[in-house]
Amino acid sequence: MQIMTPKARSDVHVNLPALQKLDSMLIEVLDSMVDTEYWYVESGSRSGGRGKNNGERQTKKWWLPSPCVPEQGLSQFQRKRIVFQAKLVHQILKAAKSINEQVLLQIPIPMAVMDALPKSGxxxxxxxxxxxxxTDYIPIxxxxxSLSLKTEHSVLETMNRLEGALFAWNQRISEERSRRSPARHSWKFMKDSSSELEKMSACIERVETLIQLLKSRFPNLPPTFIDVVKVQYNEVIISLSWHNMPVG
Structure with missing residues (x-):
């Protein structure tokens, strides 16, 4: 008889202590939110106080409750307290997103999706x-x-294009290096190939810099296409592995 026990993936397991610490910090912040001078009301409620959106709600996230404060506003003490809590939660979010990005980088792009990705940068x-x-002389x-990004959709579309180019160039570099052999190719071919790989490596570095700039300017973007398929494929593999496990 074989006993099945749950086991965290190695890339996740190594980050569990940090994630548990962040979780504890977030719970502490939530538990500290007592005796507040503000409150929340559902959409359409007529509760007293000054709300964020009096009258018709002008927000995409209409399903979320609206924060309300007394007519005279918040006290100085409450303002300082909220600012401190907001900064702390923001740091927790940044740390959690950083861990998430590192884990996603270690997950390979599924073979089933590679054919759908662009074949060239x-x-x-x-x-x-x-x-x-x-063009090297154009600063990032x-x-x-020059991208003139106005909407979240346009930013995400640009991110997808940049990540697609990264994938194509990295694949090309990997393929070129695997098939390069001095015995099979002339020195001129090897030199030209090396020059081409150096150009692609430089482009990869510039694209990665631009991606980091976009992430810093638009920190709340939805996941990119490649990140989504990585997570979806990973869930399928885990599910299949679990169902195919022998029970005895």
Whole structure:
């Protein structure tokens, strides 16, 4: 008889102590929110006080309760307390997102999805962005400004294009290095190939810098296409592994 016991993945297990610490810190913040001068009301409620959106609610997240404060506003003590709690929660969020990003980086892109990704950096980026990335003298900050990103959708679309280019270039570099052999190719071929790989490596570095800039300017973006499929595929594998496990 074989006994089944749950086991955390190694990449998750190594981060569990930090995640548990962050969870405890967040619970402490929530538990400290007692005797507050503010409260929350459901949409359409006529509770007294000054709300964030009096009258018709002008918000995308209409299902969330609205915060309300007394007509005279919050006391100085309550304001300082909220600012401190907000900064602490923001630091917890940043730490949790950093751990999440590191775990996602270690999850391979599923083979079933690779065929749907662009086969070249140029096709993923489009001509204008490709030209900007491959032109060394154009600063990354200038490229960012030229993108004229107005909406969350446009930012996410740009992130998907950049990550698609990263995948294509990294795949190309991996393939070139695996099949390079001095015995099979001339010195001129090897030199040209090395020059091409160096150009791609430089482009990868510039794209990664631009991605980090986008993440810093738009910290609350939804997950990218590649991150979504990594998580979905990982859930399927875990489910299949669990169901196919022998029970005795």
């Amino acid at each position: 140029r096709s993923s980026l489009g001509e204008d962005l490709y030209h900007a990335i491959t 900050e200038e490229i960012f400004v």
